[in-house]
Amino acid sequence: MLTNKGKYGLKAMVHLAGKPPGQPSLVADIAAANNIPKKFLDAILGELRSARLVHSKKGRGGGYVLAKSPSEIMVGDIVRALDGPLAPIACASRNFYRRCEDCSSEKACRVRLMMLEVRAAIADVLDHRSLAAMRDLTEAKGELTYDI
Incomplete structure (x- = not known):
């Protein structure tokens, strides 16, 4: 689940992506x-x-700016930087794998198998x-569209 830190970080990054390239934003203005x-x-901005x-x-004239173009920053990178692994449980993580103590057979664990699928779906989207696509995301008639 996305934490408030992750959500606020995404909002701040979308805010920065909406500014002209190189134009800094003050923390107070973003907040x-x-x-x-x-x-x-x-x-969050420190992280x-x-x-x-x-x-x-x-x-x-200071403040925060994106380190790269919004089209070069993937949403998954932002979420991982702030909230860590995308996997809902440690044994389903690719980069932060940790075996469950209560599991006798990972290959037969139906919870793990489902969470591997969940992790893959989340990673596929994020x-x-x-960030540019997220910035341009709009809702029209209940369906998500991209204004690219």
Whole structure:
């Protein structure tokens, strides 16, 4: 499940993607525009900076900008940077695999088999959608469309 940190980080990244390239945004402006607690957003943007998804500049004319074009940043990279693995359980994770202590046979565990499928579906969507596509996502007549 996406945490508030992940959700707020996605909102902040969409906000930055909506700005002209290279135009910095202040944390206070991003927080106010997206109803995100500023102190929490400071920490989130710090994590996104550590993940090299954003750059920051201090002082006059400073703020946050995307480290790459929105079309080069995948939504899955943002979610992983903030919330960790996409898999709902550790034994279904590709990069953060951990065997379950209560499972006698992973190959026969129906929970794991289902969660492998869930993880693959989540990764398929998040790893094939760019921040630009997310920014341009709209809802029309109850169906999601991309304004690209």
